[in-house]
Each structure stands twice: as C-alpha cells, then as structure tokens.
Amino acid sequence: MDVQQLFSARGRAGADPELAIILAGPPPGTLGMTGGFPNASTFPSEELTEIATRLVTDEPGLALQYGPSAGLPSFREYLVARTAKLQGREPASDELMVTSGGMECIDLLCRSLLDPGDDVAVEAPTYLGAIMAFKDYGAVQTGVPMDADGIDVDAFAERLASGYRPKFLYTIPEFQNPSGRTMTLERRRALVDVCRSHGVLIVEDVAYKELSFDGTQLPSLWSLGPDVVVQAGTFSKIFCPGTRLGWAVGPAALIAQLASAKGGTDQCAGALSQRLVEEYGRAGLFGKRLPHTRALYESHWVALSAALTRHMPEGVSWSEPTGGMFTWLRMPEGLDSRALRPAATQAGVAYVPGAPFYVEAGGANEMRLSYSSLGEVQLGEAAERLAGVIEAALVTAAR
Amino acid sequence: MDVQQLFSARGRAGADPELAIILAGPPPGTLGMTGGFPNASTFPSEELTEIATRLVTDEPGLALQYGPSAGLPSFREYLVARTAKLQGREPASDELMVTSGGMECIDLLCRSLLDPGDDVAVEAPTYLGAIMAFKDYGAVQTGVPMDADGIDVDAFAERLASGYRPKFLYTIPEFQNPSGRTMTLERRRALVDVCRSHGVLIVEDVAYKELSFDGTQLPSLWSLGPDVVVQAGTFSKIFCPGTRLGWAVGPAALIAQLASAKGGTDQCAGALSQRLVEEYGRAGLFGKRLPHTRALYESHWVALSAALTRHMPEGVSWSEPTGGMFTWLRMPEGLDSRALRPAATQAGVAYVPGAPFYVEAGGANEMRLSYSSLGEVQLGEAAERLAGVIEAALVTAAR
Numbered sequence: 061m062d063v064q065q066l067f068s069a070r071g072r073a074g075a076d077p078e079l080a081i082i083l084a085g086p087p088p089g090t091l092g093m094t095g096g097f098p099n100a101s102t103f104p105s106e107e108l109t110e111i112a113t114r115l116v117t118d119e120p121g122l123a124l125q126y127g128p129s130a131g132l133p134s135f136r137e138y139l140v141a142r143t144a145k146l147q148g149r150e151p152a153s154d155e156l157m158v159t160s161g162g163m164e165c166i167d168l169l170c171r172s173l174l175d176p177g178d179d180v181a182v183e184a185p186t187y188l189g190a191i192m193a194f195k196d197y198g199a200v201q202t203g204v205p206m207d208a209d210g211i212d213v214d215a216f217a218e219r220l221a222s223g224y225r226p227k228f229l230y231t232i233p234e235f236q237n238p239s240g241r242t243m244t245l246e247r248r249r250a251l252v253d254v255c256r257s258h259g260v261l262i263v264e265d266v267a268y269k270e271l272s273f274d275g276t277q278l279p280s281l282w283s284l285g286p287d288v289v290v291q292a293g294t295f296s297k298i299f300c301p302g303t304r305l306g307w308a309v310g311p312a313a314l315i316a317q318l319a320s321a322k323g324g325t326d327q328c329a330g331a332l333s334q335r336l337v338e339e340y341g342r343a344g345l346f347g348k349r350l351p352h353t354r355a356l357y358e359s360h361w362v363a364l365s366a367a368l369t370r371h372m373p374e375g376v377s378w379s380e381p382t383g384g385m386f387t388w389l390r391m392p393e394g395l396d397s398r399a400l401r402p403a404a405t406q407a408g409v410a411y412v413p414g415a416p417f418y419v420e421a422g423g424a425n426e427m428r429l430s431y432s433s434l435g436e437v438q439l440g441e442a443a444e445r446l447a448g449v450i451e452a453a454l455v456t457a458a459r
Numbered sequence: 460m461d462v463q464q465l466f467s468a469r470g471r472a473g474a475d476p477e478l479a480i481i482l483a484g485p486p487p488g489t490l491g492m493t494g495g496f497p498n499a500s501t502f503p504s505e506e507l508t509e510i511a512t513r514l515v516t517d518e519p520g521l522a523l524q525y526g527p528s529a530g531l532p533s534f535r536e537y538l539v540a541r542t543a544k545l546q547g548r549e550p551a552s553d554e555l556m557v558t559s560g561g562m563e564c565i566d567l568l569c570r571s572l573l574d575p576g577d578d579v580a581v582e583a584p585t586y587l588g589a590i591m592a593f594k595d596y597g598a599v600q601t602g603v604p605m606d607a608d609g610i611d612v613d614a615f616a617e618r619l620a621s622g623y624r625p626k627f628l629y630t631i632p633e634f635q636n637p638s639g640r641t642m643t644l645e646r647r648r649a650l651v652d653v654c655r656s657h658g659v660l661i662v663e664d665v666a667y668k669e670l671s672f673d674g675t676q677l678p679s680l681w682s683l684g685p686d687v688v689v690q691a692g693t694f695s696k697i698f699c700p701g702t703r704l705g706w707a708v709g710p711a712a713l714i715a716q717l718a719s720a721k722g723g724t725d726q727c728a729g730a731l732s733q734r735l736v737e738e739y740g741r742a743g744l745f746g747k748r749l750p751h752t753r754a755l756y757e758s759h760w761v762a763l764s765a766a767l768t769r770h771m772p773e774g775v776s777w778s779e780p781t782g783g784m785f786t787w788l789r790m791p792e793g794l795d796s797r798a799l800r801p802a803a804t805q806a807g808v809a810y811v812p813g814a815p816f817y818v819e820a821g822g823a824n825e826m827r828l829s830y831s832s833l834g835e836v837q838l839g840e841a842a843e844r845l846a847g848v849i850e851a852a853l854v855t856a857a858r
Contacts, residue, residue, distance in 0.1 A: 061658055061687050063713045066626055071571040075719040083527055083722065100520035108523075112511040121499035124507075124701035128482055160559065160703070164725040171595075172470040193723050196570075227465055259460055288460050300523035302730040304559070304703075314462045320474040323482065324592050326563040330729055331701040 076192050078416040086410035091442035093429040094410050096237055096297075096385055099360075102353040103300045104345060111339045115332065127331045130319035131158025131307075135334040138341055139307050146270070149283040151309045157319050159306040160329045162267050162294030163189050167325070168308070168318040169228075169263055169290065170197040179226040181219075183211050185388075185417030185426070187237045187265065190230055201419035202226065208379065210236070210243025213250040220258045228261040233281060235268040235384025238417045238428035242382060245278050252285035262289045270298050270350060272383035273358035282309055290314055295337055297385075298350060303333035357385060363436035364429065367443035373451045378429070385432040388414075390425060395453050397427040403452065409445040475591050477815040485809035490841035492828040493809050495636055495696075495784055498759075501752040502699045503744060510738045514731065526730045529718040530557025530706075534733040537740055538706050545669070548682040550708045556718050558705040559728045561666050561693030562588050566724070567707070567717040568627075568662055568689065569596040578625040580618075582610050584787070584816030584825070586636045586664065589629055600818035601625065607778070609635070609642025612649045619657045627660040632680060634667040634783025637816045637827035641781060644677050651684035661688040669697050669749060671782035672757035681708055689713055694736055696784075697749060702732035756784060762835035763828065766842035772850045777828070784831040787813075789824060794852050796826040802851070808844040 064072075086092025115123045122132070130136065136156055144150035159165040166189070174180070176198030182191065184203030194201050202224070205212045211231055231251075233243040243251070255262050264281040282291040290310030295303065308318055322328070340346070361381060368378055368389075375392040389411075391397065397413040404410060414426030429446075431439055463471075485491025514522040521531070529535065535555055543549035558564040565588070573579070575597030581589065583602030593600050601623070604611045610630055630650075632642040642650070654661050663680040681690040689709030694702065707717055721727070739745070760780060767777055767788075774791040788810075790796065796812040803809060813825030828845075830838055 061655070061660065061710075063660065063710045064716075066572055066660055067716060068570070068572050068574045068577075071716050071720070074716075075722050079722050080528070080719070083525065083726070095525070097525055100524055103519040103523040105515045105519040105523065108515045109512050112515060113508050116504045116507045116511060120502040120504035120699075124502040124504065124699035125499055126482065126494070126496055126695070126700040129479070160725045163723075167724045171467065173465055173467050175467045178467075189723070189726070196720075196723050256460070261460065261462065261465055296525070300519075301525040302523035304725055304727075304729040311460070311462045317463075317466060317470050317473075320479070321470070323474050323478050324562070324588070324595050325566045325724060326559045326703055327482070327588070328703075330703040330732065332732075333729065 070196055076188060076416055078412065079188055079192060082412060087405050090405055090408050090410040091434055091438050091445065092410045093431065093434065093442055094412050095433070096430060097433055098297050098301065099356060099432050102356060104340065104349055107340060107345050108336060111336055115335050115339065119335070123332045123335045125331055127328045127334070129322040129328050131329060132331060132334045135338045138338045142341060143309060146277070147280045147283045149286060152312065154312040155315055156307060156309045157315050158329045158334060159308055159322070160304045160326055161296055161301070162265060162292050162306040163193070164325070165292035165306050165308045166190055166193050168321045169292070170194065171321045172314065172317045173227050174199050179224070181216065181226040181229040182419055183231055183236065184420065185238055185414065185423055186230065187232060188416050190265070191417070191419055203419045204229070206239060206241060208241060210241055210247050211251065213247050213254060217254045220254060220260065225258070226260060228263050229255060230263045230265065231281070232265040232267065233278070234266065235271060235381050235386065237267065238386055238412070239388040240379040240381030240384060240386040242278070248279065248281055248284055252281060252288060256285060256288045264289050264291045266291055266293045267297055268384035271354060271357060273354055273361070274382070275351065275354060287311065298346065298353065299337055299340065303330065303336060305329055305333050305337055354383070357383070357432060359436060360431040360434070360439055364431045364439040364443055367440040371444045371447035373447065373454055376450060385430050387429050387431070389427050389429055391450055392454065393425055394457055395450065396424045398424070400449055400453055404446065404449050407445045407449050409442045409449065411446065469595050475587060475815055477811065478587055478591060481811060486804050489804055489807050489809040490833055490837050490844065491809045492830065492833065492841055493811050494832070495829060496832055497696050497700065498755060498831050501748070501755060503739065503748055506739060506744050507735060510735055514734050514738065518734070522731045522734045524730055526727045526733070528721040528727050530728060531730060531733045534737045537737045541740060542708055545676070546679045546682045548685060551711065553711040554714055555706060555708045556714050557728045557733060558707055558721070559703045559725055560695055560700070561664060561691050561705040563724070564691035564705050564707045565589055565592050567720045568691070569593065570720045571713065571716045572626050573598050578623070580615065580625040580628040581818055582630055582635065583819065584637055584813065584822055585629065586631060587815050589664070590816070590818055602818045603628070605638060605640060607640060609640055609646050610650065612646050612653060615650070616653045619653060619659065624657070625659060627662050628654060629662045629664065630680070631664040631666065632677070633665065634670060634780050634785065636666065637785055637811070638787040639778040639780035639783060639785040641677070647678065647680055647683055651680060651687060655684060655687045663688050663690045665690055665692050666696055667783035670753060670756060672753055672760070673781070674750065674753060686710065697745065697752065698736055698739065702729065702735060704728055704732050704736055753782070756782070756831060758835060759830040759833070759838055763830045763838040763842055766839040770843045770846035772846065772853055775849060784829050786828050786830070788826050788828055790849055791853065792824055793856055794849065795823045797823070799848055799852055803845065803848050806844045806848050808841045808848065810845065
C-alpha cells in the first residue's frame with residue numbers, strides 16, 4: 061500500500077521544512093542563533109523538584125488524571141488572578157482557558173474560526189508556526205507592513221476601508237517573533253479601534269510580553285479591547301517549554317468553542333504541568349525568577365548588539381529589541397540569506413533565513429538572530445563569523 | 460462584536476455534548492460508571508517522585524526544553540524496543556513517533572488523511588472521541604457491525620467487494636471502548652488480509668491492549684500487517700493520563716507526515732513527560748506495576764458482573780470483557796438510556812448512554828458501564844441502583 065496516495069490535501073501540501081530545521085537544532089559545530097528556545101539556565105529546576113515531589117505524593121488523583129478540556133478549575137482561577145494583576149483587567153472565569161502551549165492555542169483558534177478560503181491578516185514578517193497553521197487551514201494570508209513601532213495600523217485601516225475583511229489579524233505586540241519590534245501604545249489603541257469598528261477579531265500572541273529588559277509592560281491589546289481581542293499566552297518562555305502550557309483569554313463564546321475543540325485534539329492539557337505552574341506561581345516564584353531571566357537576555361543582547369556594531373559591514377542593519385529573544389538583521393539588497401546558509405554553516409554560525417517569515421514575497425536579504433541560547437562570548441564570536449560570511453558575499457556580489 | 464458569527468463551519472457544528480459531560484465527571488451524589496478514567500490508585504506516584512526529582516535536577520536542559528516533533532530520540536528508542544518486546548515485531552526507528560496521548564494521534568491521522576467527504580469505517584459502536592474527530596474533519600462515517608468476537612469482518616469484506624472504499628477503518632481490537640469486546644485472532648488475520656487486498660488502511664487503537672485480566676495479549680494488527688496498519692497507543696491507561704503521552708507506529712511515510720502535522724499543533728509532546736515514562740519503563744516498572752493494575756480491574760469486573768447477575772431484571776444483557784474498563788449493557792427494546800438518565804441521577808448512579816457511540820441510528824437501549832473508578836462495594840451498589848431504575852422503567856413501559 062502506498063500510504064502517500066491516501067494523504068489529504070493538507071497532508072500532501074506538507075509543512076514548511078524551515079520549522080523542522082529549527083526544531084532539529086543548529087547544525088553540529090555551529091554557534092546557533094536559530095530557535096526561539098529559552099535559555100535552559102532560566103528553568104526553575106530546583107523549585108520544580110520540591111513542587112513535583114509534593115504534587116505527585118499528595119494528589120496523584122488530580123495531578124496525574126485527566127482533567128476538564130478548559131483546564132483544572134484551581135489553575136484557571138490562578139490564571140484569572142494573574143491576568144488581572146499583570147494586565148490590569150480581570151477576565152471572567154469563562155473568558156479564560158488552559159492550552160497546551162501557545163501554538164496549540166493558535167491551532168484551536170484556526171479550527172474554530174477558519175474555513176478554507178478565509179482571509180487572515182498577519183504582520184510582515186511574522187511567526188513561522190502561525191503562518192504554517194493558517195496555511196494548513198486553507199486561509200488566504202495577507203501581510204501588513206511593520207516598522208520599528210510595530211504594525212502599520214494606517215496601512216491596515218486603509219485596506220479595511222477599501223473592503224478587505226479578514227477573519228482576524230494575528231499580531232505579536234512585544235519583541236515580535238521574528239523582528240524583535242514592539243508595538244507602541246498609540247498603535248495599540250488605534251489598532252483596537254480600527255478592528256472594533258470593522259468587526260475584525262484580533263489574535264494577540266503575548267509569548268514574549270513578560271520578557272522586557274526593564275521589567276515594564278505596555279497594556280495588552282486584550283486589556284484595551286476585551287470585546288475584539290483573543291489573547292494567546294504561553295509558559296514556554298517564562299517557565300519552561302517542557303511542560304507544554306499556555307492560555308487563551310477572550311470573549312466567553314469563543315473560549316467555550318476553543319475548549320470544545322480541544323476535546324477533539326489532546327482532550328486536556330497535562331494536569332501535572334498545570335498544577336506545577338499553579339503552585340510555582342502561587343508561591344510567588346515568577347516574580348522572584350523573572351528579573352534574572354530578563355537580565356540574562358538583556359546581557360545577551362548587549363553583547364550581540366556590540367559585536368554586530370563592531371563587525372558588520374556597512375549596509376547591514378538590525379532591529380533594536382527592548383526585550384525578548386530576537387533581532388532582525390537586514391543585509392544589502394541582492395544578498396540571499398537562504399543561499400548563504402551553507403557558507404554560514406561552514407563558518408560555524410547558524411541563523412534562520414528571512415523569507416519564510418513572510419506570507420508574500422520578501423525577506424530574502426533578511427534573517428532572524430536569536431540571542432537566547434548562546435552566552436555573551438559565543439554571541440560575539442557568532443556575530444563575527446556571520447559578518448565574515450556577509451562580507452565575503454558582498455565581495456563576490458561586487459565582482 | 461458577535462464572535463459566534465466568525466465561527467468556522469466546524470466551530471458552528473460544535474462537539475457532541477456527551478464528551479463534555481463525561482469529562483466533567485459524574486453528577487455529584489452519584490456512583491459514576493461514566494468515564495474511561497483509569498483508577499488513580501494505579502498511578503505510580505512513589506516511583507514518579509524519585510524519577511521526577513532526578514530528571515528536573517540532572518537534565519533541565521533536556522526535560523524542560525522543547526524537543527523534536529517526533530519525540531525525544533532516547534524515548535523513541537525505548538519505545539521501539541518496548542514495541543518489539545510486547546508485539547513481537549520491531550518497528551524501524553522512522554516507523555514510530557511520540558504523540559500527546561492517543562486522541563492526539565487520531566487527530567494527527569485525521570489531519571494527514573482526511574479531506575471533507577472522505578469515507579471512514581468504524582466499529583458499531585465505537586469510541587465517542589474518534590467519532591467526533593472524524594466528523595470534525597468532514598468524514599462520512601459508516602458503522603461496521605460487531606459481535607462478541609469483535610468486528611464482523613465478513614460484513615466489512617462484503618461492503619468492500621461491492622465498491623465501498625473508506626480511507627481507513629478505525630478499530631479498537633481489545634476490550635473495546637465502549638463494548639468491552641475483543642477481536643479474535645482469526646478475525647485479526649482476516650481483517651488484515653481483506654484490508655490489504657482492497658488498499659484500506661487500518662487505524663488500530665490499542666489503548667486498553669495491556670490491560671487483559673490474565674496478562675496475555677493477542678498479536679496486534681500492526682504486527683500482523685505493518686504495511687497496512689498504523690497503531691495509536693497511549694500511556695494514559697497503563698501509566699497515567701496527566702502526562703499526556705502516546706505513540707504512533709506505522710509506515711514510515713505516514714509517521715513522517717504525522718510528525719510534520721504535529722509541528723502545527725502542540726509542536727512536541729512534553730519532554731518532561733517523555734523522560735518520565737522512559738525512565739519508568741527502563742527501570743522495569745511497567746512489568747512490576749501492571750499485574751496489580753490488571754488485578755484491580757479484574758476484581759472490579761468480578762464484583763460488577765456478580766451484581767449485574769444478581770440484580771438486573773430479565774431481558775437485560777451485557778458483554779463479558781476479559782480486560783479493560785468497560786461492559787456494554789443492553790436493555791429490552793423500547794427503553795431509552797438517554798431518557799432514563801434523570802431517573803438514574805435521582806437514584807444515584809451514572810453511566811454513558813449508548814446512542815452517541817453509533818455513527819448511524821442505534822444504541823438507544825444500550826449503555827456503557829465503566830468499572831475502573833468505583834471499588835467493588837460501590838460497583839455492587841451502583842448495579843443495584845441501576846437495576847432499580849431499569850426495572851421501574853420496564854414497569855412503566857408495560858402499563
């Protein structure tokens with residue numbers, strides 16, 4: 061039997077190979093600035109040991125059992141309070157649910173909202189996993205331009221005024237993946253207004269929100285427009301990815317639908333993970349640990365930024381993140397980050413090419429650099445190696 | 460904004476409310492024979508405490524980090540060896556992957572194989588979660604009759620001979636959910652032959668396979684026909700559900716596609732859970748603990764079986780499981796298990812009505828009884844209460 065003959069249309073279309081490359085990790089022998097993997101030194105292993113021991117011993121019937129699709133009641137209560145505290149607005153208990161990470165939340169949203177042919181607006185560039193998910197559900201994706209202040213709301217408003225009606229706009233307001241940019245407060249307000257008046261739902265991905273270098277946070281889009289925003293959050297970057305946990309906050313009818321859809325995928329997020337994060341949070345450990353995490357990434361960025369400034373040839377520019385894990389590097393027109401990859405591997409450095417982050421043409425001369433995993437010295441070395449690769453390509457191009 | 464107006468066709472269709480009722484647990488004050496929840500006393504909490512402590516302390520960079528979509532290499536190796544030992548056939552390393560539970564495996568199969576309008580064959584009755592998943596992907600489902608020996612292969616062969624061509628047949632060969640029936644070895648061989656000759660893929664759900672009362676196992680369909688079978692397994696019933704882990708074994712091209720699809724849902728199963736199960740298994744703890752689990756469920760069944768025999772009125776019959784968690788009870792024609800639910804709740808007993816387990820009409824006078832959660836004495840009491848409800852209904856019907 062040739063099983064490939066049995067594949068569905070979406071099975072035949074397959075996934076963007078770039079994601080598999082990222083998840084497989086950087087090639088051996090290279091300094092990897094590829095994945096959005098959090099730095100393992102930020103994982104709360106000591107605290108977890110104590111909590112896990114307690115949970116598994118004291119409440120196996122809860123922590124090791126199936127749970128409701130929307131999440132364990134006590135964990136949802138904790139998340140409601142946490143959201144109220146961090147975002148200045150308290151969701152009702154039926155406006156919040158637990159997901160198996162941020163990406164699963166996006167998948168549940170796709171299931172619940174997208175029919176083939178529906179329009180989805182995304183930032184240009186945006187998160188590769190989201191692009192793949194929307195494509196997988198047959199959506200027609202349109203890129204909305206960005207600048208250093210985040211998404212270009214005027215450009216989006218113009219499109220809407222001319223009749224464009226996406227089911228939703230997907231945005232990552234803070235330290236965006238891949239660009240490292242943050243949407244200003246003015247833009248946030250304008251975006252909520254525009255979307256509200258045109259009936260466009262906003263899907264707000266806050267994966268990096270709590271990772272500002274200085275510990276401050278701008279108001280979430282959800283807090284500004286709870287009627288038109290559904291927020292997807294994750295504990296992968298502020299706790300650890302290995303527990304696969306996230307949340308969705310949004311209009312109650314949509315949350316109910318997402319929970320119902322979850323009954324048909326993994327049925328429920330892992331109860332042990334939920335109780336781990338809940339106990340960790342209730343003990344005040346996020347507040348204790350996050351400052352260290354932020355300081356770590358800031359020190360990484362400072363090192364990378366300095367090395368880029370020192371080594372990069374003229375005509376190369378990059379974004380200036382104020383948090384998170386990414387900067388977005390642009391080479392002179394004509395250079396192609398995909399074509400340069402073999403030379404980079406040869407030189408012992410790895411990045412993610414820019415083109416896959418765009419739903420339309422573009423990004424060939426751009427690339428995403430992650431500074432989460434490598435230490436300061438390694439980042440300096442990686443920047444120097446990358447600069448050498450780009451310089452050599454410029455010399456070749458000039459011939 | 461009315462978000463419900465934005466729902467996709469599948470969002471508007473919604474899920475079968477029965478699943479939510481099951482996941483929410485039995486009504487307060489009732490003796491619940493509803494969910495397929497494993498008995499919490501079978502959870503290996505002591506062993507887990509030791510393993511979790513070690514993992515979190517020694518290898519946070521692995522156990523708490525993202526991992527490959529197909530699963531952590533060491534865990535996959537362990538699963539390959541485990542499958543070889545238990546099923547007498549060793550999958551190649553690219554014929555096995557890790558999933559976030561058995562239900563997620565079914566979802567990945569749907570994504571990879573089903574276009575709207577495709578045919579899927581299922582046992583009549585079959586697992587409610589699978590029915591929902593297939594429906595969610597727009598499949599046209601056909602029920603294949605069963606008897607005490609499992610699926611009626613001759614009936615299925617006849618349909619195939621007359622031109623019927625489902626994308627796949629979904630079957631639960633052991634202690635089937637909901638019927639408690641087990642497919643005989645003869646039927647297994649015949650089913651593989653028939654499907655092979657007609658090019659029909661078999662999706663084999665082995666959720667309960669290792670829970671025979673006497674510890675024996677019939678050959679898996681996958682071991683009999685690795686070219687035409689993809690097997691979905693889960694650790695929810697033999698370890699615990701709270702870690703959300705399962706596996707898929709099947710043709711390499713299909714496994715590669717499932718792993719690719721997983722990149723768009725939860726990206727990877729929880730690494731901590733994977734390492735927990737791996738260490739648990741490598742320490743030989745499945746072999747140590749499963750005999751106790753089997754003995755527990757057998758003692759439950761013996762108690763329930765005796766109570767049913769003692770209390771049920773004439774005309775009521777039930778299946779005789781040799782493992783697993785379920786028996787399937789049939790009342791005289793004319794009684795309706797859904798209609799009887801309020802009376803049952805009133806009497807302090809809960810079950811799952813039979814009709815939702817059928818893709819076509821049927822099952823109104825049937826119900827699923829789970830004996831996993833309640834103890835022996837409670838099961839006796841539950842059976843007596845249920846018998847009272849049925850008897851009262853028979854009296855009313857006879858008027």
